[in-house]
Each structure stands twice: as C-alpha cells, then as structure tokens.
Amino acid sequence: MSTSTIPIPRDPTDDEALALFKTVEEKFPSRSLGGDKWYVLLLASIVGGGQPGFAPLLYKELIKRPEYQTPEHRQALMRRIRETLFKLIVIVGVCKPLEAIFDIDAITKPEDKDYTFSREGWQCDEANSKRGAAWQGRLYQHNQEGIDNVLASQKDFGM
Template structure:
C-alpha cells in the first residue's frame, strides 16, 4: 500500500525520479532513502518504504520480495558501522512487522566471519581503494588512538563495508555517504564524496545523489551545515 502521508509518498517518488538511474542502475535509489531516513532519526519509516517498494511490479513475487528484504537488511547492517546499532535495529523491526510470513528471508550473511588476517586484508584493501594516500594522516592519528584504528580496519571495513556479497562497492558507498551526510558531518561527507569518485561514480552523479539525500533532509525538517559538493573535492580525486 502507498504511504498514508502524502509528503512521504512524494519523497519516495521524487527520489526515485531524480536518482541517476540511467548511469548507476535500477533498484539503488531506495538504498539512499533507507540509509538517510535511518541515520536522520526516522527509522520507523523503513516500514513505509518497504510497503511502497512491494507495490512496484518488480517485487510482485515472494521470491523477489525476499531478495528485496536481503538488500534492505544489508543497508541496515552496514549502517550499524556508520550510525550505531539502535536506529538500524528499530528500522528492521519495523520492516519485519509488516512483512508477510511467506516473504520472510532467513539467510545469515556473516555466519562464517572471522576476525583473522583475511578479514584484515579485505578491510585494508577497501580502505586503500577509497582513501589511497589520504589514509596516511588518518593512520597517524590512530597511532595514539589504537582502539579506533583497530575498529576501523577489522570491524567498520573488515566486517561491514568490504563485504560486497549482497551490496556491491558502489551500493555500499551510497549507504555510507547517505548515512554520514544526514548526521551533519562535512569532513567525512567530503571523504566519501571523494571515495565515490574514486570508485567510478561521476561528479554529476555524485551531485545527483546529494540532491536525493537533501530531499530526505528536507522531509525530516533538519538543518545541516553547508556540505561540500563533488566539485569541491575533485582536485583530490
């Protein structure tokens, strides 16, 4: 069923129409919406997003809805590393409450995870792809705050963000950028705009993604600090 709130319905339709689907592909716009709504403090609206999506023709079968659930859940799992556990947990509870029994999805994506050398290397490799030479000063800060260095490599990137079995690298960065920007974090927003460019998202598409995030921000009546734009970090790419 469509959301009963006309502003929420307009939000979904506007993001869907404005998202750079032609270049980034179908079924990615709602990753931005879910991450942004959850990060900005509206996790209960995850249920409305899910119900809206299930009315679309591509999710007309139970099998398709189970794949959808897996992708939405992965957005929220990755969001734990960006915004903490409570809001993503609230969002998944809200989605589960409106999911039909035949559409429930029982897979477990990280049952074989180990905090081992392979995890460390996978996290480090993805960090290097996104940050490159910009990682060095961050690591130097971590030299005197080693707990955060360990969390970054082994957990944030090793466990969460370098796992691309369900959401690929571009999709993961859509989740990360959205979740960071709505928390009013200009410096880290700039880092992940730069990361988006480094993994192949065009400057024009980065701007389009930011405008979609801003639609969620406007819907939530939240005021953010001035945010960097893709053109501002282009010289670092």
C-alpha cells in the first residue's frame, strides 16, 4: 500500500502580503468606494479568506500615510475598518473578523482607539427586519427556497 502526502501550502510572508497590498491599491481602485478606500475590499478579502493575522499589517501600513497622521484621522480609519469587519460577519461568521479586531487593537495606540458605537440607537424593528429580508433575498436569490427547505427541519438555525 502506498502512502502519499498532501502538500500543505505555507502562509504568505509579511513581504508577500505587503506586495499584495501595493498591487491591489495600484490595480484595483474602486469607483464605487472611492480611490482612497481600496483597503476595504482588501481587508474583507484577507480576513474572509482566512488570513486575519494580516489585518494589523494592513493597518500599520495605512497609518504611515499622510492622511492618517492625527489621532482623529486614525480613529476615523478604525471606524471604517470596524464597519467592514462587522459587515463581514454575516458572510464568514464572527471568528475571523473578531481575530482581526483583537490583532489590530493589540497594536493600536491608546490615543488612536475609537470608542464610538455605530449601532447606538439601533432597533430590531419591522423596518430593520424588512431591510434584512431584502438583503438576504438579494444574496441568496437563486437558492433561498432550498435553504428554507433544509432549515424547516432545523429550527435552531432557521425561523
């Protein structure tokens, strides 16, 4: 009986990640997000793609830029990062975004921490429920019926 080994890919190095950051910024400017928000797509991709440990490296690179030289500007950056990671939860779950948050927080200077709460005043009301259902309908438009059929017998996961 022969045995074979399955090659395990190595994680990218910091230098490889930095090269990726530069390439994404240069080649994929976003008209819908704005040319200065390329990192939103990159952050969602690296965290959702299983490399949340590179989030602090991206943060460190961003705060070197002239537009992030004051605590207020770095706090605004953190709000955008936090919003990106929070929205990513519905796609990849909470673990990877939370790992990225903890890793970024570990390198964030006290004066750069942002203590605002973007969901302050949020209500789980009928309007919110309708917006959520509409979003889910767009996201799962081609397979919602199949999902509903499976979850009909798995009430802990469905409605």
